[in-house]
Amino acid sequence: MTHRPGAEQHPRPAPWKDTAHAPARTCSSPRPALDRLRENIIAGRYRAGDxxxxxxxESEYGVSRTVIREALRQLESEKLVEIVPNVGPRARGLSYGDVVNLYQERPALESAASRLxxxxxxxxxxxALRTGFDHPxxxxxxxxxxxxxxxxxxxxDAPxxxxxxxxxxxxxxSAQARIAQLLxxxxxxxxxxxxxxxELRRVVGAIEAADPTAADGASLSHVDSAVQLALRLIAHLRSTEGNLT
Incomplete structure (x- = not known):
């Protein structure tokens, strides 16, 4: 690993809570139902339009109607649920446009994080970065x-x-739930x-080598590979299932 002179001396911002894969919650009580419902939508147990x-x-998750409504409101803000007039809440799927929009945002965020x-x-x-890579x-x-x-x-979380x-x-x-749905x-x-x-091995290696240009490039290459695959898969689903626009 390359020696990083002064790495420990960089000014650090005030401590902050990482919510990269735990979107903001309205209160603590609906959290278990919220997490399970979110996971089930992401995993496709509830299909788009269900x-x-x-x-x-309420019966399935063993919580009150109030908790369910709070969870649905939160998931609506995460764009996993849509509230349809005269119909009510429905699971929201990814559209081709959603994929394009997500991957217009993701390269900038991840390459910036890796570069910094x-x-x-x-x-x-x-x-922590090496451990986070080696474990999966x-x-x-x-x-x-x-x-x-x-x-x-x-x-x-580490980069x-x-x-x-x-x-x-x-x-x-803000986009984590939708990114997970796509993943x-x-x-x-x-x-x-x-x-x-x-791809991620190259990102980790560049960060460990203190090479911001290589880290930026490796991150962009990783996201580009993901987006090309995602667009092909979503286009295929749209053509076969007819529920993606």
């Missing part, structure tokens, strides 16, 4: 897609925190996981 009937959800991490990361943050790499063949998404989200820029975290958090599609594609790990 009605989310409050009475049924290469410039600012402390030794302890570099260790070792378990990639043992876990299902949902767990792998959690592993990847956890990996991204985002190391960037020292809480705005990057806040912006990524569930792309990571299920044949051979995507080993390719993803190879």
């Amino acid at each position: 009605r989310l009937i409050e009475k049924n959800l 991490a290469a410039q600012r990361a402390s030794i302890s943050q570099l260790k 790499t070792q378990r990639a063949t043992e876990v299902d897609v949902a767990d792998l998404i959690s592993e990847e989200n956890a990996f991204y 985002i925190e190391s960037s020292g820029n809480p705005i990057i975290c806040e912006m990524r958090a 569930f599609t792309t990571l299920a594609a044949p051979d995507r996981v080993p390719h993803m790990l190879a």
